[in-house]
Amino acid sequence: MCSLKNLEAQIVRFRDEREWKIYHTPKNLAISLIIELGELLEHFQWKTDEEILSAVRDEAKRKEIAYEIADVAIYLILLSHELGVDLEKAIVEKLQVNGEKYPVEKVKGELFKEFSRV
Ligand SMILES: [Mg+2]
Missing domain, CATH: 1.10.287.1080 (MazG-like)
Known part of the structure; x- marks a missing residue:
């Protein structure tokens, strides 16, 4: 590994x-x-x-x-x-932050809807 x-x-x-x-x-x-x-x-x-x-x-x-x-x-x-x-630690922490900012149940499919309106 x-x-x-x-x-x-x-x-x-x-x-x-x-x-x-x-x-x-x-x-x-x-x-x-x-x-x-x-x-x-x-x-x-x-x-x-x-x-x-x-x-x-x-x-x-x-x-x-x-x-x-x-x-x-x-x-x-x-x-x-x-x-x-510590890049590995920073990436893990940032993914956690991003996950809290963009919960799957709130954002899944939303970006596509935005683009569809354009
Ligand atoms: Mg080069």
Whole structure:
């Protein structure tokens, strides 16, 4: 099993072995996160959802996209690490908060109704 904590340790070790920590300030990591997100979005630019879903049926294309998603995740994990945020705990807590804000019985199907009115 590859837990988030285990991944974080691997990513930090990879970074520290190369002595890149000096560059990994919160601001630089946040900027890098957005740059990697931009690289992911390049795969989607000017395409419809159908074209994107069709493209990822190609294994090589899916791998390119997967690597960009991985780059985003790596920077997100590094940013959380540098800020002392337990990302796994934060995600679990935020899902709880979102669940209380949007109870299934109140919101299920409501978004579709909103779009139908437009
Ligand atoms: Mg990249």
